[in-house]
Amino acid sequence: MLQQTVNGIALGATYSLLGLGVTLIWGVLRVLNFAYSQFIVWGAFGTLIAIENHVPTVFAVLIGMAVAGVVAVFVDMTVMQFMRRRGTSEFALVVATIGVYYILSSVAQDRSKSQIETFPIGGFPHGSVDIGSTSLPSLQLLSLVISVAVMIVLGYWLNRTRLGRATRTVAYSAPTAELLGVNSRAIFALAVFVSGCLAALAGIFNAADSSTLSYSDGDQLLVVAFAVIVLGGMGSVKGAVIGGLALGLVQVYTTLYVSGVFSNAITYLLIVGVLIVRPNGLFGVREEARV
Amino acid sequence: MLVLENLEVRYGKIRALRGVSLTVPDHAVVAVLGPNGAGKSSMLKAISGTVRPFAGRILWNGTDISRMAPHKILRLGIAHVPEGRAMIAPLTVEENLQMGAYITPRSEIDDMQDRMLELFPPLKARLSTTAGSLSGGEQQMLAIARGLMSKPKLIAIDEPSMGLAPAVANDVLAALAAIVQTGTSVLLVEQNAALALRLAHDVVVIGHGEVQAAGTSEELGHDILAAYVE
Amino acid sequence: MFDWLNPYTQLVAAGILVNALLVLSLFVVFQCGVLSLATIGFMADGAYTSSLLATKQHWPTVPAIAAGAVVAAVLAYIFGRLVLHLRGIYLALGTFALGQVFVLGIANFTWTGGPGGIVGIPVDITLAELVFVVLAVGVVFQLVHLSFVGRALRAIRLDERVAAGAGINVARYRTLAFTASGFLAGLAGGFEAFQTGVISPDQYSFVLLVQILALAMIAGSYLWAGSVLTAIAIGVAQQYIGTTDALAEGLLYGGLLVVVMILVPNGITDPRLLRRLTFRRLRPHRGPSSPPTSEASPSGASPLVIK
Ligand SMILES: Nc1ncnc2c1ncn2[C@@H]1O[C@H](COP(=O)(O)OP(=O)(O)OP(=O)(O)O)[C@@H](O)[C@H]1O
Ligand SMILES: [Mg+2]
Secondary structure: OHHHHHHHHHHHHHHHHHHHHHHHHHHHHOOOOOOHHHHHHHHHHHHHHHHHOOOOHHHHHHHHHHHHHHHHHHHHHHHHHHHHHOOOOHHHHHHHHHHHHHHHHHHHHHHOOOOOEEOOOOOOOOOEEEEOOEEEEHHHHHHHHHHHHHHHHHHHHHHHOHHHHHHHHHHHOHHHHHHOOOOHHHHHHHHHHHHHHHHHHHHHHHHHHHOEEOOOHHHHHHHHHHHHHHHHOOOEHHHHHHHHHHHHHHHHHHHHHOOOOHHHHHHHHHHHHHHHHOOOOOOOOOOOOOO | OEEEEEEEEEEOOEEEEEEEEEEEOOOOEEEEEOOOOOOHHHHHHHHHOOOOOOEEEEEEOOEEOOOOOHHHHHHOOEEEEOOOOOOOOOOEHHHHHHHHOOOOOHHHHHHHHHHHHHHOHHHHHHOOOEHHHOOHHHHHHHHHHHHHOOOOOEEEEEOOOOOOOHHHHHHHHHHHHHHHHOOOEEEEEEOOHHHHHHHOOEEEEEEOOEEEEEEEHHHHHHHHHHHHHO | OOOOOOHHHHHHHHHHHHHHHHHHHHHHHHHOOOOOOOHHHHHHHHHHHHHHHHHHOOOOHHHHHHHHHHHHHHHHHHHHHHHOOOOHHHHHHHHHHHHHHHHHHHHHOOOOOHHHOEOOOOOOOOHHHHHHHHHHHHHHHHHHHHOHHHHHHHHHHHOHHHHHHOOOOHHHHHHHHHHHHHHHHHHHHHHHHHHHOOEOHHHOOHHHHHHHHHHHHHHOOOOHHHHHHHHHHHHHHHHHHOOOOHHHHHHHHHHHHHHHHHHOOOOOOOHHHHHHHHHHHHOOOOOOOOOOOOOOOOOOOOOOEOO
């Protein structure tokens, strides 16, 4: 039981990273981005290719993050930027991200010849750390530490720095931010880049955990990310971390007490259920009606 | 010096400005008056880069700024306090002021903030309240203060008296007068002609997107006030 | 009736018509401003209900398919009432998850055949029957379009609040549209199952949803005939281009979605677009007017809540 809780938290740590990335783009750009699923995949593939070319793991991870960040910024600067300038509805924006998702996904599928690749985990922490009667795999411990660190850094950045204040201003109203001297496009690009990096990080942890990688890994993780932000309240940084941990626990307990096959279905059920009961998330703050 | 040359602004088929020319000299206060829908706000938006002019030029000290992004125009020294105050509601008053100083050198920010609080004393007690919960008058003060935090050479203010009680409007006017003393030019859009005439040296009247009259407040003041009283 | 077509062509044509039904299922909800991503889930409901009835209870084909569509409609009604009060992105997300719940549920129960699916479904739907059904659905759409229901749905899409102010029961019409959407998707699922004889949960994939969504978005939500014609046109074009591998399909549909959303976000049947296309030649060409750059209204409360 205690061990299962530890496992759930460990699983949830990666989920938190996923949620943080989505919450950031949602918060700043108000886009629910389906292409995020492929940022996860492209980032992990970036790392995989780097490792295969004998790049030390730490740098390979950074390369993967950069790949995903650049892809995310590229998509934003081309498709999204264009649509924003035309004042397209959020409806159309979501659909466009679905189109981008499909393009990126089919390219990844083609490049990987629809195969499931082996993800080399030699350079990642292995073994596990014993805490009392429970043990936690080092990899998961690392991902937990990183997601908590990311949360703290994001929180500090958004609340305490000049750039973070500018980001919150852009999130509230880009035209007003511009009038105050903020280059809103640069802020958008920054938020998107960081979000891409977080997607990659989550994808890499996921791949290292299973030591496999496939072009379709992102699909399940995207749903997880959606579930996390729905649980934690969309746009909430703290909510993303709590939501991620909560979802990890729920999945582990479901596997334990109900059945392993339902741990995926439970994710979707949670999304529907929470949206019906508490549309602002379990920990979310009520969002004022938008006109 | 700000010069508008045959400025035209369109929203789709609507022609909000149809060739407006005017000059705001350095150290001057120019009031722009006109009825609802005349195109006053559109003019300010074009100046600050919020909307892109359809035709015509906007020269700021000789540079054409008519196609620049708003954040670049602010860096050149033109601040725009928009209609409706554009509060960043979830940020506190202090954070709003800090955002106003986004382009100001760090060493000068604290000093500027102190000066703004001197100019608008009611803000002092509300520094850590969120801007969204301020009263209308306080929001207007914050909007102007925030615009000034970037130390502009010219500040374009859209209807500062809108929705304010006469006493509060007077306070805001007094603050504006103090701003002018520091050498900042003011381009003041107002519907309250009496208020604007007390501050401005020059007056421009626009209607239907065109300049209908321009002159000093002495020349035009009487006619304008008469027209408004009718 | 279509015997002169070779069997392969008949199969392709049937596939295109099934797609047309799916696109119509999206059209119904788009028509009143609801972005529903649940269609594929309802398709699976219809397909599984009808296939199980036919293979386990030995129902004849036509009643089985009809029952499948009705079950999908009932599920849509029940869950529609729960999720339809959501707005915008939340609605898209809720319907997306809802659709997936059905598919995953089906994949994880044993009585549905689990991940392996169902085989041995009688293959006895003719192309003529399918053509008849699509035409019949079209007639119903046309009648609804002309009726007060059609007007109400369009009013809701234009402005929900104004529609509500004019005495239109917005919630009821949205539920009605969602139910109809479930029915059509269930119908499509049933026909598809009895065309191919085999179904499995993984065919109700996100990729299928994306393809249908692309067709629906290209068609727009103004004319039902636009949906059918778009499904047919793209389906036929795809046969000629020969885009069968995953990469080409992804680039085609993904690219179409993106391009359409950028150029004609309301689809090619947008009345304003049609008007512009027909009148352009009659009027002297003027330079493009300058749209306001970023004059968006402030987006309400800050979504970033960090404490
Ligand atoms: N974003 C917009 N889209 C379309 N038309 C607009 C837009 N903004 C302004 N207009 C139109 O342009 C014209 C001028 O508007 P503007 O806001 O500049 O007037 P104003 O003089 O500031 O009026 P007020 O005193 O009421 O603020 C009006 O006819 C208005 O309807
Ligand atoms: Mg105005």
